[in-house]
Amino acid sequence: MCSAQVQSPFYDQSAIWPGASDFKLAKNANVVRFKAGETLYVEGESAPYCYQVVSGVVKEYNTLEDGRRQVADFYGVGDLFGISELEDQLHTAEAITDCAVRCYSRDPFLKAVASCPKLSQQLLDTLMARLHSSRERMIMLGRMSAIQRVAAFLIRLSREQKATSNIRFIMSRQDIADHLGLTIETVCRALTEMKKRGVIIFESARLFSIQDTASLEEITHNSN
Amino acid sequence: MCSAQVQSPFYDQSAIWPGASDFKLAKNANVVRFKAGETLYVEGESAPYCYQVVSGVVKEYNTLEDGRRQVADFYGVGDLFGISELEDQLHTAEAITDCAVRCYSRDPFLKAVASCPKLSQQLLDTLMARLHSSRERMIMLGRMSAIQRVAAFLIRLSREQKATSNIRFIMSRQDIADHLGLTIETVCRALTEMKKRGVIIFESARLFSIQDTASLEEITHNSN
DNA sequence: CGTTGTTTTGAGTTTTCTCAACATGTGTGG
DNA sequence: CCACACATGTTGAGAAAACTCAAAACAACG
Structure with missing residues (x-):
């Protein structure tokens, strides 16, 4: 198993993505602040950004036509989100507490990851950990x-x-x-x-x- | 969005992972055949291999203590599986039809991926696509x-x-x-x-x- | 042509949901 | 600092959905 990492440690201030701050594209990334309850984005179609929580907690959810919601996950300090989105559902991220998030333009972000083995390794680990925890959630929801x-x-x-x-x-x-x-x-x-x-x-x-x-x-x- | 790829196209013989056959570690990978109903592996602890379906269909599931099962997914030709496993649940893969799977030793596999940007890009795309579809499944199970x-x-x-x-x-x-x-x-x-x-x-x-x-x-x- | 495994249908029970009322906070202006 | 308003959380009663158990129909296979 690859070095698994705990997801969403809301109160752990240590960087989960230690490489994040020395990202080549860190200069492209501006930190944006949101008040509790504010919507970071609502998306139906393309998702031009991905995000990393700097402080606070964010929830990400999908809304069905009839208003039912499924909260995909809660993200805490260090967590990346907005990486793999759904096109067909209405897809929203919302600040739960006051928070700050670093925004990366999607394409440069992915390009930078592709060109740096260390980063792509980190991203791979993150995605595997997330897949892992989403497996757990399916057991929960299903059984x-x-x-x-x-x-x-x-x-x-x-x-x-x-x-x-x-x-x-x-x-x-x-x-x-x-x-x-x-x-x-x-x-x-x-x-x-x-x-x-x-x-x-x-x-x-x-x-x-x-x-x-x-x-x-x-x-x-x-x-x- | 990264080039998304359909998951588990059971009847599509075209390689999903076109790079698979010219994997550096393809030599490490031996193809194993299973009859319908046979168990590829049962694992509680570490998962030393990951797999790719060459022909046939495989199901992967978790069993809870009391026998309830959650089928995580069905994998068809080209699909990779065994990449991100759970430690705490009993975790099993089983052939649904007669099938052939290519087995990779986990560590060399991950090392080879890490050392080849093209491969790690492919793996990233695969994982994102899978995360994407597991999101859809959570909506299904939850709502x-x-x-x-x-x-x-x-x-x-x-x-x-x-x-x-x-x-x-x-x-x-x-x-x-x-x-x-x-x-x-x-x-x-x-x-x-x-x-x-x-x-x-x-x-x-x-x-x-x-x-x-x-x-x-x-x-x-x-x-x- | 019976045997075994899988799928379908039926009847009754359990779990969760819905709707409605009530309680508890939280924040704001007096 | 209190009173009111508004949001959030809790409880209850009845309805709906899904589950359980049991039996019957259907297929596959020797």
Whole structure:
């Protein structure tokens, strides 16, 4: 396995893409700031840019004709996004928190990557890691119950924030639901159920702690 | 967008990875044959090989502790697989039809790719295309109804086989169900429903034709 | 021509969704 | 600092979708 890298470590400020700052095309890249809730882009057709998070958290989602949404992923510091887009669906990126992103023009970016073995190696590793995690997500969406999905998501948050207490939901319940392929109500009920079982406790709606890591992990494995 | 390439064109004999045959490591790669139903590999831990389909069709799936399966994808002639694997789940590849696959030792493969810009470009394109299609699959699993998923799958088969009549299911209903995150019965009922509506007709259980392409496409878009 | 495996259909149950009400925050202006 | 408004989150009851279990139909194969 190639050197895997954790995806979206929201609170890890260390550069995931250490090469990023000494990109040949770093000069082409301007850093843009967005306020929480602002849309970075909406795209139906071509995607002329790709992006890297400098600070804050961004969500990327697809909207179906009838308004249903699927949040593809959340991106944190260091994460690249906008690399492989869909043409047929409405495709949007939105700032969850205030954030700064480095924008690369797509073609020069890809050209620079192609001409530098080190960069293309990094990009390969990144893509493989992402493919890997999207595999995990397919298992989640295809074969896990509501409570299993939510439990798995809590574990992800815990890993990313490297904490078992005072873990923050940076995203809304709606975002979580749209990411997990559930409704907002079902996400709530799953959280309440885990609270009832004493697996987690809430400091507030957006802040929780894991009481019983083993049970939480067990929920993701056992079907009841 | 980078030159996208269709994934898994089961019946397209043209090389998808044109560089494949003049791989520097082609000498390291031996072609192995499997009978339908045989397991190419089962892996929990490290994945020392990656593979390319020479002929036939292969399915790749993950098994959860309790036996539920998620078929990650079906691979046809030219497709690479085994590149980005999961460590935590039981991960298996199995021949659906009789087939031949070229096996590459993982490390030399990646090294050769790294040392050849053309190859790494090809691999990058492949991975991006795959990421792209896995995005589509997440929308399917997360936000589409049973009949929508099945309809989308039929369209995929039609595209891959470049036909609207006498389209073959090379895989079993169970495989389809495990790919779409449904049960075998639900897949059957969805197919029957489309047959009733006159959207498709069956030549046999594994052979069908599309009667009304527009309606089929409409099913994937409208929620009823 | 029975045996075995796959696909289809049926009936009842479970899970998740929908719609509606209620609760809890959060922020702003008085 | 309080009061109100607006957004976000939670709970409940009934409906819909998909699942489970069981049986029947259909194919493939020796």
